[in-house]
Amino acid sequence: MAIEMVPIEELPPIDPEADQRILSELTEHVVPLINRHINPKRYQDEATRHEFPTVTDYMGDNANLWTPAMMVPWTLGQNFPENYVWTPEESPLPDAAVKALIIGLLTEDALPWYSEAIVRKFGINEAMRFFANVWTAEEGRHANVINGLVVVGRLADPVQIEKDRMANIITAQVPDPPSAMESLIYVALQELATRISHLNTGKLIAETASANARYGHSRFSATSYYCRRGRGI
Numbered sequence: 305m306a307i308e309m310v311p312i313e314e315l316p317p318i319d320p321e322a323d324q325r326i327l328s329e330l331t332e333h334v335v336p337l338i339n340r341h342i343n344p345k346r347y348q349d350e351a352t353r354h355e356f357p358t359v360t361d362y363m364g365d366n367a368n369l370w371t372p373a374m375m376v377p378w379t380l381g382q383n384f385p386e387n388y389v390w391t392p393e394e395s396p397l398p399d400a401a402v403k404a405l406i407i408g409l410l411t412e413d414a415l416p417w418y419s420e421a422i423v424r425k426f427g428i429n430e431a432m433r434f435f436a437n438v439w440t441a442e443e444g445r446h447a448n449v450i451n452g453l454v455v456v457g458r459l460a461d462p463v464q465i466e467k468d469r470m471a472n473i474i475t476a477q478v479p480d481p482p483s484a485m486e487s488l489i490y491v492a493l494q495e496l497a498t499r500i501s502h503l504n505t506g507k508l509i510a511e512t513a514s515a516n517a518r519y520g521h522s523r524f525s526a527t528s529y530y531c532r533r534g535r536g537i
Contacts, residue, residue, distance in 0.1 A: 318483040326484050327429050331356075334431040338438065356431065362438065372445045376452035390461035397512055402460045404505040405450060409465070410472045411498065412447035415440050417478045424480075425487045 335356055340347035342362050347353055363369065395402055419440040426432035455462050479494075481487045 318485045320483075323483045323485055326488075327426065327432075330426070330429050331431040334429075334435055338431070338435055341438065357434070370445070372449035372452065375449050376456055378452075378456060381456040384462070388463075390458065390463065394458045395460060396457075397459055397509060401505060401508045401512060404501070404508070405454055406460055406465060406468065408502060408505065409447055409450040409454065410468060412443045412450065413469055414472055414476050414478075415443035415447075417473075417476045421478050421480050422487060422491070425484050 332354065336347060336353050338357050339353055339355070339361075342357055346357075346361070392399070397405075419436045422436045423433055426436065451465070454460050454465065479490055481490050
């Protein structure tokens, strides 16, 4: 049976009272998700599953944190000489993979702007504010590791990357749904779309790495590994 889709401009507006009710009910659903992100054991334990986490819980010895610097093969890097000019021949990756990495980097780098819009919608809910802050910090680490991999491996032009990053941040146009409900829908769709995009990028990089391994190209092995680990860049 076919489902008839209603054009978005014809949908009725979200009831403000229903929107506020959603905000008041979010805590009981969000807190377990934060605990799952912090530590699977904390999430699986009924005694701590619904316990509001603290920064200490998130960053303590038992936290499930990873470090961007540990995933960048720094020994492959070398200093950029004065007046350095990058050429496409220096990158062992196809143009599509390079562009996908740069778009991923720019997206992650702009996350503070997105999280600012989220906090404006959900700021009265302490759990959502905590989650937005954790999410922003996590995405910042994704940007750090992508940037390190791309620059160290000379996978793309470092000068152009910085120009693009600055232009992206300065002129950022951030989606700003008019209600909490629509913000939740937007974030759910955006995160899934991003995951699919990054997994496809990782697959392309992995295939390229395999195809070029016999020629001695190793600079993209860490990039391929990172993508396959499903970090969600």
